Amino acid sequence: MNKDLRVVVLMGGWSSEREVSLTSGRGVANALRERGWSNVVELDMDRNVAHRLEELKPDVVFNALHGTPGEDGTVQGMLDLMGIPYTHSGLETSVIAIDKEITKMVLVPHGIRMPAGKIVESESLFREDPMARPYVLKPVNEGSSVGVAIVTDESNYGSPIGRDVEGPWKHFDSLLAEPFVKGHELTVAVLNDEALAVTELKPKVGFYDYDSKYTDGLTEHVCPAQIPDDIARSMMGMAAKAHRLLGCRGASRSDFRWDDELGEAGIFLLEVNTQPGMTPLSLVPEQAKVRGISYGELVERLIEEALARKKG
Structure with missing residues (x-):
């Protein structure tokens, strides 16, 4: 060059x-x-x-x-x-992948397992839960776990959710509600159509939210993840397939939850990031390094x- x-x-x-x-x-x-x-x-x-x-x-x-x-x-x-x-990715891919609900419409018909979800008006959360607890609420078109809330029976959000309690419902008119998938938090980077590795993310407190992603010392990265080989292969294949179906270019990163009690059927893709981070704590550079790419x-x-x- x-x-x-x-x-x-x-x-x-x-x-x-x-x-x-x-x-x-x-x-x-x-x-x-x-x-x-x-x-x-x-x-x-x-x-x-x-x-x-x-x-x-x-x-x-x-x-x-x-x-x-x-x-x-x-x-x-x-x-x-x-x-x-x-x-990174072009116009059409970026429009689709930033919207978690549209991403489901593209990927699920091709056999990629994602949590069933629905769009709810934030105002409705103050009257009733949109589905059985535990469930996850997240903005439809934000990344980096911005504005994510996990609502459980033990949560301090209230039942129904309190109008004055801090959460994404105070900042977004509508949210995506999905069933909570228990188990492991994992991610796969794809570089030019090739899946690099699987990383397991182990937050030391709470879940893998924005602070855990970008604050040094709050999350342990295990790369390659200590999971069965068939699960790793399946996850990497799913990430590469999602990258291709969405038309991603350059690097992307697919985030997963894995319920190990269900085996391969417990792998759920949560979202595909078309502009993954390039910070010292970011996952794409970390996985590239494991593959010998500085x-x-x-x-x-x-x-x-x-x-x-x-x-x-």
């Missing part, structure tokens, strides 16, 4: 995952510079982003944004219109794929 190409690392923005995106973006930019890339620009996205990109004239954009509008197709559509190649090499592979896509 020509390391004189101008790479703009697009990061930050105004989503709930802004700080994580800034960390990802700085890591990407530093890795490129260390590997001899001479023209790397870090761009903290604001509402003037199209004008700034026009000024910078990048050869390729490394999309290090997380959440909306960097992961939902908005930025992808802008870059398509401007004719600028970029890493952080810097991972970044370069994503850029190479973006440039090849434009050429193709």
